[in-house]
């Protein structure tokens with residue numbers, strides 16, 4: 001029988017338990033200063049072919065999503081995602097809580113996938129610079145989607161290009177990205193090199209990955225809008241903290257996966 005529920009529900013494999021026991025010797029620096037975490041970073045850089053990616057192990061997919069998004073959006077930002085996305089339907093508001101109030105904004109689309117044309121319409125209808133409207137700051141893609149459908153690498157690239165045109169960062173919830181890699185017959189880097197990503201999972205599979213864009217990309221906005229955005233930012237904005245370039249938050253790294 002195959003266990004298809006979350007790894008929060010499944011028992012841990014004996015190999016993982018054995019690896020944890022093997023790692024539990026002597027002492028090691030805390031806060032990511034230990035050798036195992038350094039090795040995780042090298043593995044992540046190699047798998048995602050990203051020489052400056054940084055890995056931040058965390059305890060669950062919800063934590064990874066929430067922390068990654070909190071680093072990518074200001075509190076007045078909006079995270080655009082498909083209406084079926086886990087971050088909007090199943091994380092109990094954790095993503096908004098950790099990002100200081102940013103809203104998850106649903107975008108429709110057949111087969112649980114965001115269509116590039118629809119994304120453009122949504123972005124073109126935003127009242128950019130209007131302090132009454134949450135300003136889209138991140139596009140979040142789920143791959144495979146919550147219904148098991150897939151974006152091809154060129155579709156990820158097309159969506160990322162539109163998002164960046166409007167100054168958004170791109171976040172990829174890859175809770176099951178290994179399944180996508182297997183189904184698409186591509187490499188993990190094929191799915192992430194086109195754009196900017198924010199985190200990843202190792203135990204169930206890779207969670208999500210991300211990189212950074214300039215601190216506040218306002219190239220697509222007019223000077224007046226830019227001025228208003230910067231003013232708002234100075235007035236009330238907490239600058240996104242934490243992971244910036246090539247950041248990867250990984251729920252539950254298993255020692256066996258990093259040996």
Ligand SMILES: Cc1ncc(COP(=O)(O)O)c(C=O)c1O
Nearest residue numbers: 006008060061062063086173175
């Ligand atoms: C697509 C997706 N993202 C995130 C999560 C959250 O992971 P966790 O249950 O470890 O918090 C899940 C959980 O099933 C998921 O399916």
